[in-house]
Amino acid sequence: DAKTTQPNSMESNEEEPVHLPCNHSTISGTDYIHWYRQLPSQGPEYVIHGLTSNVNNRMASLAIAEDRKSSTLILHRATLRDAAVYYCILRSLSSGSARQLTFGSGTQLTVLP
Amino acid sequence: GAVVSQHPSWVICKSGTSVKIECRSLDFQATTMFWYRQFPKQSLMLMATSNEGSKATYEQGVEKDKFLINHASLTLSTLTVTSAHPEDSSFYICSAPPSGKTETQYFGPGTRLLVL
Numbered sequence: 001d002a003k004t005t006q007p008n009s010m011e012s013n014e015e016e017p018v019h020l021p022c023n024h025s026t027i028s029g030t031d032y033i034h035w036y037r038q039l040p041s042q043g044p045e046y047v048i049h050g051l052t053s054n055v056n057n058r059m060a061s062l063a064i065a066e067d068r069k070s071s072t073l074i075l076h077r078a079t080l081r082d083a084a085v086y087y088c089i090l091r092s093l094s095s096g097s098a099r100q101l102t103f104g105s106g107t108q109l110t111v112l113p
Numbered sequence: 114g115a116v117v118s119q120h121p122s123w124v125i126c127k128s129g130t131s132v133k134i135e136c137r138s139l140d141f142q143a144t145t146m147f148w149y150r151q152f153p154k155q156s157l158m159l160m161a162t163s164n165e166g167s168k169a170t171y172e173q174g175v176e177k178d179k180f181l182i183n184h185a186s187l188t189l190s191t192l193t194v195t196s197a198h199p200e201d202s203s204f205y206i207c208s209a210p211p212s213g214k215t216e217t218q219y220f221g222p223g224t225r226l227l228v229l
Contacts, residue, residue, distance in 0.1 A: 036220075038157075041204075041223070041225075042222055042223060043117075043119075043206045043207075043208070043220030043221050043222050043223045044157070044206070044208075044220045045220060046217050046218065046219070049217070087156075100147045100159045100162060100208075101147075101157075101159075101208070101218060102159070103149075103156045103157040103158075104156060105156050106156060
C-alpha cells in the first residue's frame, strides 16, 4: 500500500473546526483513503473513507484533493472526546479481498478546553 | 455499528506462563481477523492474519510457535502467547472486516498484557 504522511501532532480549541491533513503523493487509482482514530487505551475506530469525491458522515467530513495526492479530515466542531490519534490509511481494493490495515504514526490531536 | 469484543481487557501474568486472548465478532461473521500489537507511544503493528478453517499467516519476525492463533468459528479467533516474557508486555488488538464487506474494519477494545 502507498505511504501516507501526517503531522505528528496538532492542537485545537474546543468547539472549533479541526483540519487534519494527510499527504499521499504515491496514491494509485484503486487506493481508497481511510481514516481511523484511536482514543487513549482503546482500539482504533473507523471514521470515514473515500475514493475521489468529498464525503460526509455524522463523525466527520473528508475532503480529497483533485489530484488525490492529499486529503483533509475535517471535524466540524471539536470536543474533548475527539482527542485521539488520527490515522490516514490507503487501502487498495483491487484484489477484492479483505486486507489488513497498515498504520503509520498518525496525528495526535489535542483538544484544549 | 458492528461490535468486536476482546477478553480479557487486561491480564497480568508471571514470566513463563501462557496467556489466551479471545476476539469475538458479536453481530457479524468474519472469515478473517487480524491481530495487532502496540507498544507504548508507538503505532499498531500487524502480527498475523487469522483465517477461519485454515492456518494463520504471520508477519515477518513474528514467531508462530510463540503466538498461537486459532480461528475456531466465524465469530471467534484466539491468540495465545506461549511462555510469555516481559518483552511480550504490550497492547494486543484484534480487528475484523465483516465477511463480504471489505471497506471497513471493526476493532476490538484491546487487551493489555503485563508479564512480570
